[in-house]
Structures are given as C-alpha cells and as structure tokens.
Amino acid sequence: MSEQPTNGTETPGAVVDLLGLLAYAELVAFFRLSEDASLAPTLADKAELAQLATVEFGHYTRIRDRLVELGAEPGAAMEPFTAAVDAFHAQTAPNDWLESLVKAYVGDGIAADFYRQVAELVDPGTRELVHEVLSNAGHSEFVVARVRAATENDPKIAGRLALWARRLVGEALGQAQRVAAERAELAGLLVGRVEGAGGDLAEIGRMFARLTESHTARMNALGLST
Structure with a gap:
C-alpha cells in the first residue's frame, strides 16, 4: 500500500503537486547547468558546473x-x-556566464524559499526531503566568489547584474503565482498555513517579507544593490 501523508493538514494531491513541481524544476536545473557550462571561461569552471549539475540530477532522482513511494507516476x-517552468527559463535565458550564475543563485534561490514555505505543512518525511534538495550544495559559495571577483575587476558590471537580478525575482514570483492559480490543491497548502496561524491573513504578507529579506541577503552576498 502506498504511503499517504499523516498530519491531516495537507491533501495527498497537494503533496504530489509539490513534489512534481520540484522534480521538474530539479530536472531542468540539471539540463540548464549542463548547458551553462559551455559559457564558463575556464576548464575549472566548466568542471565545477558539471559537478553541480550532477547534484541536481541526484535531487531529481x-x-x-x-x-x-506515494503511489504517483x-x-x-x-x-x-x-x-510554467519552461516559460520562466525561456523568459530569463542568460546572455553570458555571469548572468547564468546570478540566475542560478538569485532566481532559483527565491523560488526555493517559496517552496520551503509551502513545504511546512506537508508530512515530515516529505518536508525533510524538500529541505534537503533545496540546499545549495556548495552552489552559493561558487557563485558568490565568481560574481564578486568579476565586479571587483569591473565595477560597471555590478549595475547590469543588479538589474538582471531584479528581473529574475519578478519572473520567479510571477511563475509562483501562475502555478498557484492553476493548481488549487498546491495553493491550498499556503492557505492552510494561514489558517493554521489562527486565520491571520497577515501571514501572507509576512511570508513575502521573509522572501524579500532572503533576496536582499543574497544580493548583499553578491555585492549587488537591490
């Protein structure tokens, strides 16, 4: 018999939706990082991205x-x-190596933060898995080092990358809204989070405030202004 969520808050369909979304996002991340390796300026950087791509594929599996295990195909x-995922990546195709790094760090980062928020009401086993696969696995240190080195060598690059990051955030939030609008059970996890807080609708605002804070921290880490 397939395992079903047991905490009574989420529905099986919502859990499958969350995992289906993350599975496809991780699979696309594997393809994207493999392709972005061709933009890398050195063999060492190409190898680093190839390694990160294999990590993403491991997350997918x-x-x-x-x-x-949950009985889903x-x-x-x-x-x-x-x-929705393909549209996001089509609209945010990087023009160069640095844009690809910022996209991997900022765009994927804010999407991951949103998924972590949604995962708070799934069963413990699924929640733990979601948090594990959304860890940066060394990705952030690599990106921060490369972007900071580039902007220190040429400060003009920072302004261009800051604008690119703002665009990525807008597109990522738009993608999340589209998915929620199209998948009622997945959106219901977020509604359940609010209801679980005693019907406090301001929780939605606090959630987006946390997303903004995390985004600001990432931008600061890159040395880019928000």
Missing part, C-alpha cells in the same frame, strides 16, 4: 523515488508544471 506528477 530522490524526489522521483518519493513520488513512487513521476511523469504525470511533473506534467502540469512543465509550461
């Missing part, structure tokens, strides 16, 4: 296996989210 679970 873990989520896929969890979906199977992974392909079917991912399918509803392909259009």
